[in-house]
Amino acid sequence: ALAAVLAAVTMCVCLANWPAATVVGKGRRPEQQGVRIFYDEFQAKKYATSSRMIKVQTDMTKRAMELLEIPLGTETMILDVGSGSGLSGEVLSEKGIQWVGIDISESMLDQAQKRGVKGNLVIGDIADGLPFRGRVFDAAIGISCLQWLADEDNRDHSFKTLIHFFKSLRSCLTETGRAVFQYYPKSPNESKMVEDAAKKAGFKGGTMVDDGEVKKLSKHYLCLSLGTKQSFMRESDAQQWKEKRAAKKERKMNAQKDRGKKRPRGHALDPEKRSKYSRRSRRRFLT
């Protein structure tokens, strides 16, 4: 009887402390309720202090940085979209990288300040478009953020919002800028909608799925870039690449002229040029 009374009292206390705005329906993911409602002070604190959450976010940030495929030195300027409580930003700061974080929730950014993040925080709704002028960021990452922009009930509106966001992202990235967004698409349709919106805004890229075999564990990374592989070469490398291409083209044109004539076999006779895989040495090796 005493145990039953204690249990009842504990339950009453718990229910009394549970803030009304954050009651999560059974099995519903946060993004099915709207970001403004979900990340209030209570949820923000829970998010920032859960060690499991910290580990997951840190790992996803590191993976996103890896997928950016550009060197991230201390001279780069990164945009953290949906920086929240600064869990992803801290990974950037650890490498000495300067970053600007934008998030809609004041409570989450409060948590970030309490943790003492070194980044530059801005409150803003990315659905309005990023409030930054052109060509300032070398790269952008977004961890667990894009799903908030995709609303299943109103797909046309979501699509327009996503395009607006991606266009503003494109303008504030440098010409060689790249972006990687880890997010949770609710369905393959949503994943396709996000990709299409990015393409409409002028990005190239696709979605990388890690651990795709198990749905619960799978992580989707939308990887975006603004040009061909050449666009993120340094200028000196790009020059060399152009020269190589021109030389190759010239060789091809010359080869066409010489078609029908016997090919010069200088390689096998010239000891310097003969590789150990040339025909003569191969024959010796096989026998």
Next chain:
Amino acid sequence: MRLLTHNMLCNPMKGFENAFPLKLIPTKITKEEVKYNPAFIVNMIPKLDYKALTYAASTVGVKDLPSELPLQISAEQHDVLLRSLHHTLLEIHVEEGKLVCPKSNREFPIKQGIPNMRLNEDEV
């Protein structure tokens, strides 16, 4: 909010993307030391809007920036210049104040060092 951030912020409202720089009206300023990294400053210089930076610096009381930057900047030659840019961009924090759009006069408050660029329902 550092002056580095101010140098990048503009009004997100449709039609006002060129409303830059935002007028900076600080009411509370603090200073915090940050490790000097010349590579970052050198990389950032081509991306900065220098006129906006000198404007912002004047509102927070920094007067020792030159009116124009030299064309070629190297870490060894321009050490003094780079250090003063580092101080202006990264070490001055505007804790309280506001940003005002030069075209629409819409105010964006700065509280606890974070500027609030969120738009109201009717402005979206």
